[in-house]
Amino acid sequence: MGRRRFLEVAAAFGALLAVPLDPAVAARDGAAAEADIELTDWIFIDAQGGVTLGLCQPEVGQGSYTALPAILAEELDADWPAVKVRWVMGRDAYKIQFRNEKPSQKEGASTSTTKFYARLRVAGAAARDVLVRAAAARWQVPVSDCATESGMVRNTRTGDTLPYGALAAEAARLPLSPAPRLKTPAEFRLIGKALPRRDTAAKTDGSAKYGLDAEVPGMLNAAIALSPTIGGWLVRINNEAEIRQQPGVRAIVRLDDGVIVVAERYWQALRAVQMLDATFSPGENGGLSTELIDRLAESGLDAEIGVTALARGDAPRILGQNPDQVIESRFSVPHLAHAAMEPMNATVHVQPDRVDVWGSIQSTDASVAVISKISGVAEEKVHLHIGFLGGSFGGKIAPDFVAQAVRAAMAVGRPVKLIRTREMDIQHDHFRPNNKGRLRAVVDRDGYPVAVHARVCGQSLFATTRPNWLTKTPLGDYDESMVDGIYNQSYEIPHFHVDVIQTPLPIPVYFMRSVGSSAGVLFWESFITDLAHKAGIDQYQYRRHLLRNNPAALKVLDAVAAAASWDTPPPAGTVRGISFDTYHGRGGSFVTYVAEIVELVRKGDSWRVARVFCAIDAGLVVNHNTFIAQIQGGIGFSLTSALKSEITFNRGGAEQSNFADYPLLSIGEMPEVVPIVVESDRPPQGVGEIMVAPLAPAISQALLHATGRRPDRMPFRAEVFKASA
Amino acid sequence: MSIPFQLNGRPVSFDGPEDAPLLWVVREHFGLTGSKFGCGIGMCGACTMHVDGAPIRTCVLAVGNVRGRAIRTIEGVAADADNAVRKAWNDLDVPQCGYCQSGMIMTATALLAETPAPTDQDIDRWMTNLCRCATYVRIRQAIHAAAAARQHKS
Structure with missing residues (x-):
């Protein structure tokens, strides 16, 4: 009942809610437990007066569990x-929408706080409003005589108080206000402060439960071996009898592209899978190699014509008419693996009328769809139990590891926990795509760009994973993520x-923290570095000039320069690099400004990344503590x-x-980080x-100052940090 | 054959093969899941436990090696309310995803037992555990804070 009423209220707030709401859709798992009184989709009060708040965005480390x-x-x-705080799922209120896809419950693209801020405020305020009205009715006083604080309503004339628990039943019978009063920022006690994390x-x-820690009665454990080549398939298992005889082994499950060994204990499954002798056909990709991938991308850079993503003015003509004056730079980034510390895993219990899945899953509804399809159990009977995720960075959005666990559980007829070994987690990740960039410019007398032609060539993330996100043009479709930041x-x-x-x-690719901009901003900012360097203009001032009509951007750029004392020359043995990016959230969901300054310090015959200043304007900061943590860790x-990171391919894998x-980076390589929070009214x-994204180009610029050479290929190996004699 | 050892001060015995990795014996047979599986090759340190006080990567340690020894896990450290390392970790909100932090705390606790006032270089040398969230800034701060708190106490 409470839910239906909130949906009506929410519908009145349509402008705040990007998601169309359909009250006819049944809640999948009943977010409210039986004993709870539900005030909105998010707020549950139990018989003892305890308040439980719903969380629909998985905690992967970013702090959603607190903010x-x-x-x-x-x-x-x-x-x-x-x-x-309790994990909730299955309701329209928990869904978000990216671009033109249908609304679903999922997490990604730095949008948890952006997308839910208004929705959660309304939900909280609407619940507070009915609690106040319930108290006013009980005391028979006007609502204006009631105030709230710390989970209770106070009668401002008598000083009497009533805890929310004592009012919840009455409050739940009152209609929710279509326009509850929201607090003014001056009234905030939590938002905008540095709140300790609740987790x-x-x-x-050791008590935090991750997918890895799921425990279901009667559960077996499984390890998997997948085809060493992409798109390869299992031909035969050569030592099946031997594997079956290994201690604890209960079953061998054949997949088209791999083998799952199910055993009593995980280490038994692990040991057996390591003994596995299986023959795979390499399929049609057996010849795939990084050399080939590089050649393909390189030839695209010099192709006659590309699919136009932006055409302002007449850059091709100006560049064509001034061939002698063209400044050109080229860049390259490899495929990357997500490599979260918790390897991909899922625990699946299939019953005739329901499926339960415990796991480290970032994409709730997409996983439910896959589980339903494989198990034949209707989506509304699929129950996900999501605990803490041991990192994801986008890697646990792709539900293939969940699908494999479902197949194993169905094959053995018992609950199964499938844990990928680290080797399977990295080798069979969905990778950040490779990319190459060619940037060409003609500059004016002062050295500022008049005409620029930027071209990016590589594997398309959208074409592989979200074909309907491609932008259509008369000359073909293009993937905007490939030129993000450009x-x-x-x-x-x-x-x-x-x-x-x-x-x-044929390589499986996926979203990875900062997506296309991790390549695009490197290309773009490194090229700006080259232009400023050629012009003999200070890198900060050069960027200031190009941003002269953009006060919001200048504010952030100036903030980082001030914090790092850019205008004071660094001490001997220290060099700096500066970079800037305007990060556009997918589908126009947000705009965040970021500027970074890197300091390299010479140590012996090498330069080392010693300190990073990072200024961000991300509008109102909900929790300063986790905001700062994101800057520190993100750097x-x-x-x-x-x-360090580079995935290369050979013989198809x-x-x-x-x-x-x-x-991975070690603590000894971690620089000092100076976060600068640029607050704004947004x-x-x-x-x-x-x-x-801005870190690598700031490093490459500093290296240009330090060594006279700017690396153009990621990763920047130790040799580019060698000091010149 | 039975393998007796101490687990967080309690005598236990494992009835199984000598070559089962200690990490999985502790997780699956004794139900203590605070120690994590990260790489399986002893590199990342998410599985770190103390064996007679020394921080050991237990994903590659056969249980037969700990016969008669004292094993301490994150659950054992957490039971000690006086553990300055864990307190510093909480005060500074070190964890993000948190998956590596059991191992980090075990390694840092052993570091301070060995070197009560570690320098940054000591920390770099000892703390070879990996964190993909790169919570290293706060890990370093927390180790220094814990060292200061312990010295203040003694």
Whole structure:
């Protein structure tokens, strides 16, 4: 009942809700437990008066488990330390929409806070409003005599108080206001503060439950071996009898492209799968190699014509008429693996009339659809139990590991937990695509760009995963993510042409933190570095000039320059690099400005990334504590890609498979990070991915100053950090 | 054959093969799931436990090696309310996804037992555990904070 009423209210707030609401759709798992009194889709009060707040966006480390409930608690005036947080799913209120796809419950693209901020405030305020009216009715006083604080209503004349628990039943019978009063920022007690994370204690005493820790009675454990080549298939298992005799082994499950060994204990499955001798056909991709991938992308860069993503003015003509004056740079980035610390895993229990799945899953509804399809059990009877995710970075959106676990559970007729080994997790990841860029410019007398032609060539993320997200043009479709940070960049360029060439590859690819901009911003900002360098103009001032009519961007650029004392020359043995990006959320969901300054310090015969300043304007910051943490960690995440990460292919498969050949940053390599929060009046914008892309071009610019050479290929290996003699 | 050892101060015994990895014995047979599986090759440190006080990567440690020894896991450290490392971790909100942090706390606790006032270089040398969220800034701060708190106490 409460839910239906809230949907009516929510419908009145249609402008705030991007999602069309359909009250006829049944809640999938009944977000409310039986004993709870439900005030809105998000707020549940139990018989003892305990307040539980719903969380529909998985906690992958970014802090959704704290920030999103805090928005509800703020408007509800809940007793923040005492509230509980519970995973909820299955309702329209929990769905979000990207571009033209149908609304679904999922997490991604730095949008959890952006998309839910208004929705959660209204939900909290609407619940507070009925609680106040219930109290006023009980006391028979006007509503204006009632105030709320810390989970109770107070009679401002008598000082009497009633806890929310005592009012919940009555409040639930009152109609929700179509326009509850929202707090003014001056009234905020939680939003905009530095709130401690609610999940820290559980994550330091071993009690936090991840997908890996799921335990179901009667459960078996499984390990998987997949075809070493992409698109290869299983021909035969050569030692099946031997595998079956291994301690604990209960079943061998054949997939088209792999083998799952199911055993009593995981280590038994692991050991057996390591002994497995299987023959795979390489299929049609057996010849795939990085050399081939590079050649394909390289030839696209020089193709006659690409698919136009942006055509402002007449850049091709100006460049064509001034061939001697064209400045050109080329860049290259490889495929990358997500490599979250928790390997992909899922625990599946299939019963005739329901399926339960525990796992580290970032895309709720997409996984439900896959589970339903394979099991034949209707979607509304699929129950996901999502605990903490041990990292994801986009990698746990693709539900293939869930599908494999469902097949294993169905084959053995018992609950099965399937855990990918690290080798399977990396080698069979859905990778960040490769890309190459060619940027060409003609500059004016002062050295500023008059005409620029930017071209990007590589594997398309959208063509592979979201064909309906491709932008249609008369000359073909293009993938805007391939030119993120270029076609939508902020500098003033009178004549600007951006085009794209896709090189279709059979490699599974996916979204990875900062998506296409991790390549696009490297290409773009490195090229700006080259132009400023050629012009002999200070890198900061050069960018200031190109942003001169963009005060919001200048504010962030100036903030980082001030924090790093850019105008004071660095001490001997220190060099700096600066970069800027306007990050446009997918489908226009937000705009965040970011500027970074990197300091390299010479140590012996090498330069080392010692300090990173990062200024961000992401509108209102809901939780400063986790915002700062995202900047600190995001810089480290980005530095890993800048210095170390590269997936190469040979004989049709990825060559890297564990941290020995796909290394992560260590604590000794982590720079000091100076976060600068640039506050603005805008509502919360995206944060989680924003600091990633500008780091590499700031490093490459600093290297240009340090060594006279600017690397043009990621990752930047140790040799480019060698100091010149 | 039975393999006796101490688990967080309690005598236990494992009835199974000597070569079963300690990580999985502790997780699956004794139900303590705070120690995590990250790489399976002893590189990332998410599985770190103390064996007679020394931080050991247990995904590659056969249980037969710990016969008669004292094993301590994150659950054992957490039971000690005085653990300065865990307190510093909480005060500074170190974890993000949190998956590596059990191992981080185990390694840092052993570091401080060995080196009560570690320098940044000591930390770089000891803390070879990996964190994909790169929570390293706060890990370093927390180790220094824990060292200061322990010295203040003694």
